[in-house]
Amino acid sequence: MSIMTSRVAETLGEVATDGALRAARGLSGLVGEEIRIDVPQIRVGTNIDACDAVGGPDVIVFGAYIGITGDITGHVMLLFPQERAMECIDLMCGQPVGTSTEPDDFAASAIGELANIVGSAFVNALADRAGLILHPSPPTVLNDMAIALVESVYAAILAQGGEVVMIDTVFSDEKGTTSGLLIVAPDAEAFARIAELAA
């Protein structure tokens, strides 16, 4: 029996939409031009689903991880396959999508900063919606095998059932569009609090 009902998914979708608006404001301010962030799809699945969603187990991804502590605990991770990450850097640098091709240290840190903005915005939106005090951890910049990252989050949440929420996150400006995957893994108590909100 899944602890993730469609109502809970719907509530998380609303939180994600609010988070995306906040993140877009922050990001647009940072890069000095209008960037939109949309969250067209939210779904629930296992660690394997999450890996497949970013391109398969042997894929190397860029992104950042933020741990949540406070009234509830959980995990937030924004991942981009390399090609999408490069497109995202183009958006952030105000250059046509397809300009950046080299996944260097600059790329890793830029994507880490982006993922931090989006992940923190989601955590703050969740805190406001649920009336909780949540503390996002300092972000860990990620550039690693997708499955190693997803599996490690999975191991940490397993005692609580092991489902993760996957939120497609689409970034766009007038020059182009790209997308990443926001993975949210709340613990059981967090799911219960969100379920109360959804009821």
Added chain:
Amino acid sequence: MTTVPATARRISVGIGQIAVSNNAAEVLVAYGLGSCVGVSAYDPVAHVGGLAHILLPESNGSAAATREPAWHAAAGVTNLLRDLTALGANPRRLVVKLAGGAAVLGEANAAKFRIGERNVEVITELLKQRNIRPCATALGGVKGRTIELHLASGKTLVRTAASPATEL
């Protein structure tokens, strides 16, 4: 770099799974070990090898922990040795190598859960109780690893996102 025969069949060993083989045309692979630990064991006389992809240091009491052969360390080590023995391996001859147990979400975050670190501690202790000492390891750190056991040669290779496969 070891050359893999073009005909080699790669068997993916998923989270919580075990694979054993005596088929020289097979390569057992555990992709992207983060906090998980891959236990590779090979009997060079019987030419039998196995790979366990262990997720957790202790059973969390879930259905999966009961159902899956290597969900937690005790089951993983016990079942790997049982399956290898069933295929003709002698536990006393096993060449055991470990990889994984990293803190891929960052050291500070890993300190909260210590899953990778505890996986390594528990697995090492379980092997010690069976008089098995790993002869090579690639453990800890902050990067994910892929481990593969080549049945043709008994060689174990490890690679990360940033570095090519090297023999362990």
